[in-house]
Amino acid sequence: MSADPAAGAERRWAAISIGIIVLLIALAAFGGIHQAVMPQAVVETIDATTLHIAGEFAEGNLGTALEPDGSVTVRAIGQQYSFTPQCILVPADTPITLRATSADVLHGLMIERTNVNAMLVPGYISSVTTRFSAPGDHAVPCHEFCGIGHEGMWGRIKVISREEFLKLATDRRRLSCVAQ
Numbered sequence: 626m627s628a629d630p631a632a633g634a635e636r637r638w639a640a641i642s643i644g645i646i647v648l649l650i651a652l653a654a655f656g657g658i659h660q661a662v663m664p665q666a667v668v669e670t671i672d673a674t675t676l677h678i679a680g681e682f683a684e685g686n687l688g689t690a691l692e693p694d695g696s697v698t699v700r701a702i703g704q705q706y707s708f709t710p711q712c713i714l715v716p717a718d719t720p721i722t723l724r725a726t727s728a729d730v731l732h733g734l735m736i737e738r739t740n741v742n743a744m745l746v747p748g749y750i751s752s753v754t755t756r757f758s759a760p761g762d763h764a765v766p767c768h769e770f771c772g773i774g775h776e777g778m779w780g781r782i783k784v785i786s787r788e789e790f791l792k793l794a795t796d797r798r799r800l801s802c803v804a805q
């Protein structure tokens with residue numbers, strides 16, 4: 626059989642295409658598996674069974690705290706079926722670190738109209754940094770199904786002006802807008 630130069634070229638190109646596809650699949654698989662098996666750079670753990678008794682998430686530490694550098698740290702807990710504090714008070718135009726965890730099962734913490742979206746996993750601390758440009762109210766739904774009362778699990782974030790917040794922060798160690 627005489628060699629058909631066109632058929633040879635077809636086969637070569639097919640082999641190259643298949644080679645490229647195999648390489649891309651291998652790269653995607655390596656990337657995904659590699660990332661999945663590597664530990665996260667920062668994992669903070671906490672004993673979910675003693676959250677309320679002592680440590681960072683004891684009741685007196687929940688809410689919003691003004692840090693010496695002028696930034697703000699919010700500590701919150703998710704539990705079936707509410708967030709504590711139920712209403713989080715934060716200043717606008719301020720770097721905010723939100724630290725939260727779960728006291729029981731998996732919950733979600735999403736702040737509407739922002740890109741803040743975290744999972745609250747019992748035993749782990751979720752830490753998110755954000756900043757609000759303007760005062761206003763944001764709903765905070767739990768968006769991980771956590772049980773029969775899940776759809777009623779909503780918190781709130783109230784953003785006030787920085788001046789107003791600093792005034793409130795002078796005489797209170799932890800702030801929230803619960804019952805306001």
Ligand SMILES: [Cu+2]
Pocket residue numbers: 703704705706731732733767768769770771775778
């Ligand atoms: Cu929930």
